[in-house]
Amino acid sequence: MFPRLLAVLGLGVTGSLSGANEQHPQEVLSNAHAKEPSSFIESSIFGRRNIDVVNLPDSEVLAPTYNPRDSEEYPFQGLGTFAHLDFTKCTELESSGTFDIGIVGHPFDLGVSYRPGQRFGPHAARQGARRLSPEAGWDMDHGGVNPFRNWATVTDCGDISNTPFDKLAAIHELERGMEAINKLKAKNESTSDAVRLITIGGDHTITLPILRALHSTWGRVAVLHFDSHLDTWNPKQLGGGLTKYSEVNHGTMLHIAHEEGLLSNHSNMHLGSRCALFDEHYDLNNDLRCGFSYIRARELDTLGIEKVVKQIVKTVGDEYVYLSVDIDVLDPAFAPATGTIEPGGWTTRELLQIIGGLSDAGIKIVGADVVEFTPIYDSVAETTGIAVGQIIYEILHWMVHVPVKRPKP
Structure with missing residues (x-):
């Protein structure tokens, strides 16, 4: 396994790593003889050219254990897929034209700064959604619409396989897996x-490879970021300086996405924010530079739901939107199982x-993730897992309610 990781990173198996570290701590991570970088992205190890993608394994999805027929009568039976959906090997070309919306897991937590364990989130979220099923997909709040049985064929794509030993390799594996799925044709192309994919995390770092994979289809997207934290921190503020590997994490990924030109210039928003800052002015100024405005958690009490929705709609306008929901946007009373918890x-x-209000407004959603679910901290009642399942169900309604067409070249 260790030689394979060295090969992925382009390092020789017989080279003396200890000697390199003693003389130049960063030499194993970068080319010491390269010309001076002209930008942050050029200097970052997470630039796409800095890994030999040829040596990465082919994209692979890992199937949940399931039997969809077991669930038709009793929702607590039929372990495995989200809401007892059928499983599809979504990274294979043979699956092109067989589904419209996929639920996909990213079991990854190498980017956390506090409590780990998000790699178990996809499995636990599927368990939290076992009360849902296509056979009973209607509810009292969506006007007789069953999102599993409407125009869209919905499937569980399983988990995208990624190494738990190397953050750099894992991020590229997740990106390649998402690219493979995004290349498939939708089943109902006329609609x-x-x-479109709803991703279950995993820590919030996974939003970076997802946005990279989406860019070739949708171009720059406006990110609606439901989170107690900003996640646009400059790596110099959070994680940087130790090694190049530390530059990308679940608090810097939106900064890097902005530097790579993946985000809208002015239409991104943080929603439910209430975090501590590292500096009196710099963090918020840098956040503005990255194209974000925000609605703080406490503002909901004065604005109300309707005004919050109107402000979001006014901000994003007609842009394509990517929705990223960190489960810590909820108060710990409703979602205790998360990595970096914030009261209020x-x-x-x-x-x-x-x-639901954004769906009713017709906002053009092109993808989504629900991240930072850390099941080891959940209650015995599976409070957070069930909430994650319900949030994904709501996002699914949004995608069914608002079909999208690719931008014209």
């Missing part, structure tokens, strides 16, 4: 001509109402 958040009902 919505692109496959929104209720599950308030979050669902805001997402």
Whole structure:
């Protein structure tokens, strides 16, 4: 395994790593003889050219254990897939034209700064969604629509395989897996001509490879970032300086996405924010530079749901939108199982109402993730896992309600 990782990183198996570290701590991570970088992205090890992608394994999805027929009568039976959906090997070309919306897991937590364990989030979220099923997919709040049985064929794509030993390799594996799925044709192209994915994390670092994979299809997107934290921190503020590997994490990925030109210039928003800052002015100024405005968690009490939705709609306008929901946007009373917990958040009902309001407004959603679910900290009642399942169900309603067409070249 160790020689394979060295090969992935382009390092010789017989080279003396200890000697290099003693003389130049960064030499194993970068080319000491390269010309001076002209930008942050050029200097970052996470630039795409800095890994030999040829040596990465082919994209692979790992199937949940399931039997969809077991669930038709009793929702607590039929372990495995999200809401007892059928499983599809979504990274294979043979799956092109077989589905419209996929649920995909990213079992990754190499970018956390506090409590780890998010790699178990996809499995636990599927368990939290076992009360849902296509056979009983209607509810009292969506006007007789069953999102599993509407125009869109919905499937569980399993988990994208990624190494737990190397952050750099894992991020590229996740990106390649998402690219493979995004290349597939949608089943109902007359209604919505692109496959769309709802990703279950995993820590929030996974949003970076997802946005990279989306860019070739949708170009720059406006990110609606439901999170107690900003996640646009400059690596110099959070994680940087130790090694190049530390530059990307679950608090810097949106900064890097901006530097790579993946985000809208002015239409991104943080929603439910309430975090500590490292500096009196710099963090918020840098956040503005990255194209974000924000609605703090406490503002919901004065604005109300309707005004929050209107402000979001006004900000994003007609742009394509990527939705990223860190489960810590909810108050710990409603979602205790998360990695970097912050008191004073929104209720599950308030979050669902805001997402539903954006759907009603016709915001063009092209993809989504729900991240930072750390099941080891959940209650015995599976409070967080069930909330994650319900949030994904609400996002699914949004995608079904608002079909999208690819931008014209």
